[in-house]
Amino acid sequence: MxxxxxxxxxxxxxxxxxxxxxxxxxxxxxxxxxxxxxxxxxxxxxxxxxxxxxxxxxxxxxxxxxxxxxxxxxxxxxxxxxxxxxxxxxxxxxxxxxxxxxxxxxxxxxxxxxxxxxxxxxxxxxxxxxxxxxxxxxxxxxxxxxxxxxxxxxxxxxxxxxxxxxxxxxxxxxxxxxTRPAQNEHEVRAVLGPQNDRFSQSGIDTFLGSWYFVTTSSDRMGIKLDGAKIESKSGYDIISDGIVPGSVQVPASGRPIVMMADCQTTGGYTKIATVLSSDLHLLAQAKAGDWVRFAAVTSDEAARIARRHSAKSRRLEYAYLRV
Amino acid sequence: MDEPRFLAVGDGALCVEFGDKIDPRINAEVGALFRALCGKPIRGVRECVPTFRSLTVLFDPAVLTARRLEQKIQKRLATAQNTRDAAKRVFVIPVCYAPVFGEDMPQVSAHTGLAPDEIIKRHCGTDYLIYMLGFLPGFAYLGGLDPALHTPRLQNPRTKIPAGAVGIGGEQTGIYPIASPGGWQLIGRTPVRPYDPARIPPILFAAGDYIRFRAIDEAEYTRLELLQSQGETIWEVRNGFLHDFAIGRLAQHGAG
Structure with missing residues (x-):
């Protein structure tokens, strides 16, 4: 038109x-x-x-x-x-x-x-x-x-x-x-795994207990974070397997990268955790220099959160399209 | 075969891991489950990503939970175990190994101590198993390269390799599906496009299929390229059964 x-x-x-x-x-x-x-x-x-x-x-x-x-x-x-x-x-x-x-x-x-x-x-x-x-x-x-x-x-x-x-x-x-003060700290929820068993307990504690900052190398492929090094038990490389948006890769640098919409589908770095799909939008809006912290939730909690999230967006869609 | 492990992948995926090494038998387990889930989809499953040794299953968390999916997959595994009679699909891909395309043939020849004719003969002498697709759209990770042909990657990767380039990188061989940077030693080029967004299907082959290379000369390359631009099929598909080939032979080369 x-x-x-x-x-x-x-x-x-x-x-x-x-x-x-x-x-x-x-x-x-x-x-x-x-x-x-x-x-x-x-x-x-x-x-x-x-x-x-x-x-x-x-x-x-x-x-x-x-x-x-x-x-x-x-x-x-x-x-x-x-x-x-x-x-x-x-x-x-x-x-x-x-x-x-x-x-x-x-x-x-x-x-x-x-x-x-x-x-x-x-x-x-x-x-x-x-x-x-x-x-x-x-x-x-x-x-x-x-x-x-x-x-x-x-x-x-x-x-x-x-x-x-x-x-x-x-x-x-x-x-x-x-109109509100800028928020430069973002907490995102994640389920540990699939390769959390490759990390020592102190590595997992570092991952969950530290604030990481968003680096300028972040893009639609991944949000690259810097901060405390996550200690691995048996190296940072695995035989390449599947990656999804939300996968938190930890390469040899020990610093996490959260994979986003343009992520490659397979990769050979250990993945310590996976960010919930309902929280990925927070990372999409995080600027270089912002701080990110990960909070662990169980698979069952993640399932409940995801159901609530999708019910909420369905309700919104219904309310706004029923004119 | 060990019991597969079910690994948590957030709120919308589950990883079924069949082992921790590159092995055609483990990969066959992955393929069997992949085909079972494609053939008779579980409600709520969005798609699956098969890799060397695991299958990542993506699902809609509004419909399914990881726990329920695991139970459903356990049931499927009980019936998907027997893969011996699965069809074997071999794509025969024409490759021109002439110097104009195989720029690095002299280096491969020097490294392997084999004459170009012998390299071509060996490169065309195997059905390569597609362990998985990844890295680029339609990029196939192939198993089965003759160890005598293993050649290290280039020290300085090229910034642009054309689509269809066929190369050797370490223990791997393969086709660049789209123009991309890369460090493999180029030994030839195929007029076949493994990836064409306008074609149905856009990607020619899938994990679990096989590729076999067939040597052609420059005149044939030009002829096939023209045919392809007219929408003709310029590759050949041979169908067989998995038990037709010796798994043991593949396993020897499969560790690459």
């Missing part, structure tokens, strides 16, 4: 993402998909569509774009101090754009990754069942790459009349709320 044209700035790493490409991990494909899934889902619900419609994920700095049609958008996740035609706008709120309007996203003032959903969604053809961009494999999304100036993103027709989307708001999560 219309186009968004990317103006001078495409942002540091702006890619089209949905919930991920599943069913191909056995062939070596990382699942990809939005790093902060709850934020991505909120963006879609705000513009009145199911939570898995592809959105734009922006990293550290956002896009500048102009629309050639009237439409409704929402910005969630990291706060890029966005403006529409020089007027500041809020995150976690449905926003009306008129033909010719210019949206400018700046640098993230809270968090790292922001999401832009447009009512109707972007007209992107799925590749292997998903619209997610895998930049490393030049696969999916917008030509398999990040957006740059001059790109034109086509929009589909909205699922709901845009007039019914006005004033839709969702609460801003505390760690992304710029």
């Amino acid at each position: 219309g186009f968004f044209t990317i103006l001078q700035s495409g942002g540091l790493l702006s890619t089209v993402q949905d919930k991920g490409r599943f069913g191909f991990m056995a062939s070596g494909f990382s699942p990809a998909g939005a790093m902060d899934l709850p934020a991505m889902e909120c963006a879609n619900l705000l513009v009145g569509q199911s939570s898995d419609v592809p959105v734009l994920e922006m990293t550290m700095t956002g896009v500048h774009l102009q629309t050639d049609c009237d439409c409704v958008i929402a910005l969630t996740g990291a706060d890029f101090a966005a403006k529409i035609n020089d007027a500041p706008v809020q995150v976690y709120r449905a926003l009306r754009l008129r033909a010719g309007d210019v949206l400018r996203c700046g640098a993230a003032v809270r968090g790292v990754r922001g999401y832009l959903a447009a009512a109707g969604g972007f007209a992107i053809e799925p590749v292997m069942g998903s619209c997610s961009t895998s930049v490393k494999f030049s696969l999916g999304g917008f030509e398999g790459r990040k957006l740059k100036a001059g790109d034109r993103l086509a929009l589909r027709c909205p699922q709901l009349p845009v007039s019914r989307l006005d004033d839709r708001v969702l609460p801003v999560p505390a760690h992304l709320d710029k």
Whole structure:
């Protein structure tokens, strides 16, 4: 129905993402998909569509774009101090754009990754069942790459009349709320294993008792942490086996790396623990220099937490799509 | 065979570990469970990642718990144990070993003390077991390279290796499915694309399949490349049964 044209700035790493490409991990494909899934889902619900419609994920700095049609958008996740035609706008709120309007996203003032959903969604053809961009494999999304100036993103027709989307708001999560003091400490829950038996008790204690800081080498593949060295009992290498988003690898440096959406599917480092899927979004928004601590939960607790988490997002989806 | 170990992988996955070494018999156990779960899926299982010696099973925690999944898999294992009659699928992949593609053939020849013709003969003389796929989309970890062909990786890896390049890296051999940096000694190139996102299926082979290389000349390479661009199948698939081959022979080479 219309186009968004990317103006001078495409942002540091702006890619089209949905919930991920599943069913191909056995062939070596990382699942990809939005790093902060709850934020991505909120963006879609705000513009009145199911939570898995592809959105734009922006990293550290956002896009500048102009629309050639009237439409409704929402910005969630990291706060890029966005403006529409020089007027500041809020995150976690449905926003009306008129033909010719210019949206400018700046640098993230809270968090790292922001999401832009447009009512109707972007007209992107799925590749292997998903619209997610895998930049490393030049696969999916917008030509398999990040957006740059001059790109034109086509929009589909909205699922709901845009007039019914006005004033839709969702609460801003505390760690992304710029009206609150910045949070630079994040506690994430994890289940020990699959290779926790390769570590000494003092290694496990170090892992669970220390604050680790997020290094600048963190990206969509993994959040690389630094801090106290985790002592191993029998070396840091294993015969390569499966990796999932959330796997906490400990290579020979003894410092943990939490694997994220673009993780390789197999690897040969010991994995001391696996972060709960419901807590990965906190790491997706952790800036370089932020502090992370791991709290162990049992498998049974993890299962309960996961069920509560998915029930909560289903309730939210139901509440926001039943107009 | 030892009882498999069930290892916790967070709230959405479970690892079934069949052993702690690279061994075609352990890998066959992994493959048997993988095929059993693909053939008759358990509700709530999203996908499985087979590797050398373990199967990581990803599930939807809203539908399934690791505990319930473990019970269900235990039941499946009881029926999946017998893998002797499983079909053996061999992909015959044409490879051109001409100097224009096999840039590192002189180094491999110098290291192994074998003439290029002998290297080609040996490289084409084995059905290589695909232990697992990983690293890159469609990158196959192959077992079975003739020990006489083992050659160390390049000291300075290349920044770009073209898709289809066939190389030797230490005790391994394989095909680069997409252009990527890499440190393997290049001995040839195949016009076959193990990975093509526009094709169904996008990835040609799966863990548990076999690859056999067939030497072709440059003219044949050009002809097959053209055929492939027209959507023709330029590889051959041979079907057999696992008990047709000697597991023992593979085991000798399999430790690479």
